[in-house]
Amino acid sequence: MSTSNAAPAAITAIGLRKSYGDKVVLDGIDLTIPEGSIFALLGPNGAGKTTTVEILSTLIAADGGEAQIAGYDMVRQAAKVRRSIGVTGQFSAVDNLLTAEENLMLMADLSHLPKAEGKRRSAHLLERFDLTEAAHKTAATFSGGMRRKLDLAMTLVSSPGIIFLDEPTTGLDPRSRRIMWELIRDLVGQGTTIFLTTQYLEEADQLADRIALLDHGRLVAEGTAEELKRRIPGGHVRLQFSDAAELDTAAGLFGVANKDEESLTLQIPSDGSVANLRAVLDVLDTTGVTAESLTVHTPDLDDVFLTLTGKPAQDTTPQKESAR
Numbered sequence: 447m448s449t450s451n452a453a454p455a456a457i458t459a460i461g462l463r464k465s466y467g468d469k470v471v472l473d474g475i476d477l478t479i480p481e482g483s484i485f486a487l488l489g490p491n492g493a494g495k496t497t498t499v500e501i502l503s504t505l506i507a508a509d510g511g512e513a514q515i516a517g518y519d520m521v522r523q524a525a526k527v528r529r530s531i532g533v534t535g536q537f538s539a540v541d542n543l544l545t546a547e548e549n550l551m552l553m554a555d556l557s558h559l560p561k562a563e564g565k566r567r568s569a570h571l572l573e574r575f576d577l578t579e580a581a582h583k584t585a586a587t588f589s590g591g592m593r594r595k596l597d598l599a600m601t602l603v604s605s606p607g608i609i610f611l612d613e614p615t616t617g618l619d620p621r622s623r624r625i626m627w628e629l630i631r632d633l634v635g636q637g638t639t640i641f642l643t644t645q646y647l648e649e650a651d652q653l654a655d656r657i658a659l660l661d662h663g664r665l666v667a668e669g670t671a672e673e674l675k676r677r678i679p680g681g682h683v684r685l686q687f688s689d690a691a692e693l694d695t696a697a698g699l700f701g702v703a704n705k706d707e708e709s710l711t712l713q714i715p716s717d718g719s720v721a722n723l724r725a726v727l728d729v730l731d732t733t734g735v736t737a738e739s740l741t742v743h744t745p746d747l748d749d750v751f752l753t754l755t756g757k758p759a760q761d762t763t764p765q766k767e768s769a770r
């Protein structure tokens with residue numbers, strides 16, 4: 447899932463600002479999201495994730511800053527931006543009184559698709575999202591997972607090139623979450639750009655090419671999951687030796703190292719980069735010490751979150767109810 451640096455940007459933003467009264471919600475946000483990639487905006491409750499999505503999808507106006515979405519200026523060409531994007535928000539667009547198919551056809555009508563084309567796309571999406579059997583059932587009878595799938599399918603009726611997913615799996619059980627992830631990966635495989643907000647570190651880790659961490663209205667970190675994990679202390683390489691003598695010799699070679707006599711292992715602080723690993727191996731090579739194995743331990747995103755925001759991740763907070 448690597449993004450090419452050569453891919454043109456689907457979304458760029460410079461200096462986005464938004465306040466409600468004296469509360470500064472976004473305090474200068476810069477973003478560049480290449481086409482065909484998944485970008486995750488990660489942040490605790492109230493960090494400003496939804497506000498960012500609302501601004502970029504032209505639902506609300508920023509107080510300052512600029513953004514281009516699909517090459518269109520979000521203020522001067524707002525209508526063109528809207529035609530290029532799909533938005534699945536925290537509040538479901540699904541109409542409970544309609545069937546799955548009727549919900550999809552309604553979206554097709556709103557997108558001004560000819561009736562036959564709307565029917566064709568609805569049928570295709572129902573099949574792809576495994577909702578064919580539920581096509582003629584009213585959405586009121588759907589489980590949370592089915593509803594989310596239908597919601598996303600409705601966003602896809604107009605085949606947008608850029609999709610904003612605001613907390614797409616909040617409140618879903620693990621199985622439904624995995625199904626959503628697969629659907630999201632499929633979309634990107636077809637060239638769609640995904641802008642995702644999430645409170646789930648694992649979700650960002652699993653899906654996103656790049657992750658930005660939003661805290662108090664600012665992006666406090668941005669990079670791939672691996673880059674973010676390397677930015678914080680706690681990473682190390684662990685060398686395993688076959689006997690105590692080798693372990694002792696090796697321990698003498700490295701200035702800072704944690705020796706465990708019992709497991710015959712040596713832990714050396716490391717950022718996990720190739721250059722650092724090479725340096726460790728070079729030291730062993732030149733002194734003729736043989737390690738049995740080497741493993742790299744990078745901190746997980748939980749550590750990153752805690753270090754950079756000073757707050758634990760929100761995975762355990764009570765989940766929000768979607769308005770129906």
Ligand SMILES: Nc1ncnc2c1ncn2[C@@H]1O[C@H](COP(=O)(O)OP(=O)(O)OP(=O)(O)O)[C@@H](O)[C@H]1O
Nearest residue numbers: 466469471489490491492493494495496497498645
């Ligand atoms: N219309 C509004 N009027 C006043 N304050 C608002 C409004 N919309 C959002 N806020 C405030 O802006 C802050 C950011 O809200 P936002 O919904 O963007 O956060 P979030 O990161 O999406 O969090 P959550 O996961 O809870 O949705 C919050 O403190 C919220 O109370």
